[in-house]
Amino acid sequence: MITIHLKYEIDVDKLADFEEYGRRWVRLVNRFGGTHHGYFLPSEGDSDIAYALFSFPGFAAYERYRTDSQTDPECQAAFDLARETRCIKRYERRFLRPLDTPGSDTSGSGTPGL
Known part of the structure; x- marks a missing residue:
């Protein structure tokens, strides 16, 4: 399994546009064939991340x-x-893998460590 982590710098005045963008990509x-774990929006702290x-x-x-998405x-x-809308100023993409530990579920079907 591979997990993609995206960090966005967004325009806070266009948060509604970014939310719509996120809703579309979760479904897409x-x-x-992927599993979207969600978008996480500013609440406390940096308001543009x-x-x-x-x-x-x-x-x-x-x-x-x-x-295929292209x-x-x-x-x-x-x-x-x-x-x-220019709701995204820039973004960074990282590729992550789950830590394989005894007794953990790294198949993607569960929530390891919880």
Whole structure:
């Protein structure tokens, strides 16, 4: 399993646009075979930082999603929303893997460590 961590710097005056962008991608990632763990919006502290986490069974599945999303009309509409509203100033992408510990579920079907 591979988990993608996105850190966004957002325009706080366009939070509603970013929320719509996030709602679209949660549905789209799930449609493409991933598991979206959600968008996490500013509450306390930095008001212009948001996060998203989603997983795919492996890097090959993630690469298929990236390739297929480039030609999917709904994905293009989500990209266009961010571009047109400029709700995202910049973002960083990281790839994570779960820690494999005795007794933990690293298959992605449960919540390890809780």
